[in-house]
Amino acid sequence: MHFVVCIKQVPDTNDVKIDPNTNTLMRDGVAAIINPFDMYAIEEAIRLKEKHGGKITALTMGPPQAEAALREAISMGVDEAILVSDRAFAGSDTYATSYTLAMALRKIGDATLVICGKQASDGDTAQVGPGMATHLDMAQVTYVRKVDELDENHIVAERLLESGYEVVESELPCMLTVVKEINEPRLPSLKGKMKARKAEITTWNAADIDADPEMLGLDGSPTKVVKIFTPERHADGEMLEGEPNEIVEQLVSKLKDVVLGVS
Amino acid sequence: MSDVPIKVLDDKCIGCTACVKACPFGAIEMDEKLAVIDLHICTVCGSCVEACKFDAIEMAEKTVSAKCDLSAFKDVWVIVEQDDGKIESITYELLGEGRKLADDLGMNLCAVLMGADVQSMADTLISRGADKVYMVDRPELEYFKDEPYAAVMIDLVNKHKPNIVLCGATTVGRSLISRVAVSVNAGLTADCTELHIDPESKNLIQTRPAFGGNIMAQIETPYHRPQMATVRHKVMKESDADTTRTGEKELHEVAEAILKARTKRIKMVPEEDNIVNIAEADIIVSGGRGLQKPESFAILHELAEVIGGGVGASRAAVDADWIPYSHQVGQTGKTVCPKIYIACGISGQIQHLAGMSSADIIVAINKDADAPIFKVATYGIVGDALTIVPLLTAAFKKILGK
Structure with a gap:
């Protein structure tokens, strides 16, 4: 069985601060990490391999620096890693990104199960996984909180919905996106770290994956960012002061109308 | 059209760094006195083009025409x-x-x-x-x-x-x-x-x-x-x-x-603790590590029940197993947009704010006056949620005749 985990390197939002003067993101010294949701995807692939055997490949699209994310994945237990990187990918939206990753998966060829995090923490779209599955005409189970069964041809997984969860059976190959509830990602072992340092990372460019140049980057992206701005915040919040019962009295008078409207 | 979607014109750039500050994605760095755009990070949003007073950044005009009628x-x-x-x-x-x-x-x-x-x-x-x-x-x-x-x-x-x-x-x-x-x-x-x-x-x-x-x-x-x-x-x-x-x-x-499908539902299991789905709630009473112990969530549930809301939680409270994950608000949990969000003992990490800062009214109750949650709060209370919340519940019980 060949498990392919798709990951993304993102800025660590723990580090992201807003410059109070310019109201822009201060990204100096912001660490690049593996998208937190992708950590669950990596962990799940490792657990499935431990149980069912096979091979795990980590796949990412990004700048040359994204190699660090792949090495971290290897240190956790991933076998092979592929970086898809090309200047032609600049400005890719979710459509172009899912196409690019799909072309890389096509080149990989024999993926039985593709596992992604439910979304990336920088864009929060949750569109790339399903988009990729569509480009490949692959079945999908999104928001998976547990894998119940896996055999040669089928997978049974629990999908988290707003109103509960649904147990879904899918044919393989299949694409899963996973939620935090599914597992607790392991820390890399010392042996894993040494392996990661020495590991050879395969790098593919646009030509290597046989991509249509018109489908890539800015040209291949139907959506265009036309403006970026910093949202307004409640800067003029009001502090309520006094004894607890006085505070509560003030608060009740502020909230009363809304509460009465709702109840 | 040039081969790159955006570029710095070397002869016009004076190295003022205005574009570096303007870039929301941190894609521009200074190399000596010249701005350099990292195309791997750049999203070609054009913020730098607007910020540059010297017309030193050029964005390729799209020559692409409509892909369909x-x-x-x-x-x-x-x-x-x-x-x-x-x-x-x-x-x-x-x-x-x-x-x-x-x-x-x-x-x-x-x-x-x-x-x-x-x-x-x-x-x-x-x-x-x-x-x-x-x-x-x-x-x-x-x-x-x-x-x-x-x-x-x-x-x-x-x-x-x-x-x-x-x-x-x-x-x-x-x-x-x-x-x-x-x-x-x-x-x-x-x-x-x-x-x-x-x-x-x-x-x-x-x-x-x-x-x-x-x-x-x-x-x-x-x-x-x-x-x-x-x-x-x-x-x-x-x-x-x-x-x-x-x-x-x-x-x-x-x-x-x-109508063919490669997936099929084996069964549907509704959420057990049949409580309000917080993504749809008009009012959310939410708790964090400041509540100190899991039992404190009972106080929040009581207030939520009286005022017709749901109960939310910060990641810290969920990670401590005080309340199930389905209640988690924030980047790795749910994004909510209620009319009232009452944050009790939540410090306001950026990931939490990401999930709730668009609420109409945000009430923050926290002992630490410097907690970041107060920066987004409509009404801030420096105090112990365990004292304030029961009083609030009692007051609303009276008003609503419950």
């Missing part, structure tokens, strides 16, 4: 989300927003209703603003399945060519619309908080948060149709029901092959 695409569509015959409120929110867009464009507002035995719901959709309801009524569509639902939508889009398609940013909505958009070569923008029509281009301008709500981006789909967008719960206003409204209903027949 844009004028052939008419009407604003809303994908109806329903569960077992009950229309979800997100649908009414989409109809409310869709109505405005359709009126601005002088187009019809259409609802797409898919499911089994769903035709009786069409009148409700018309009363809520739809001019036309496309119905696909098949036993195979009894519950949401990614592939057949997507295939039916693709069939409808290819036949009727909508200009705009709106869908809820729910688990079902996101899974469905992503497949549809790729199949019909449409632009898709996730989690829009504001939508409007550009008066000149007539394009849909989509505003959405990125980086956990730290920045907002405006996004357009200039050369493709349909323009597709998902919208989060509680962000748009529901349309009012008007039973005197009239509209058209059209039953769309689909070929058998379209």
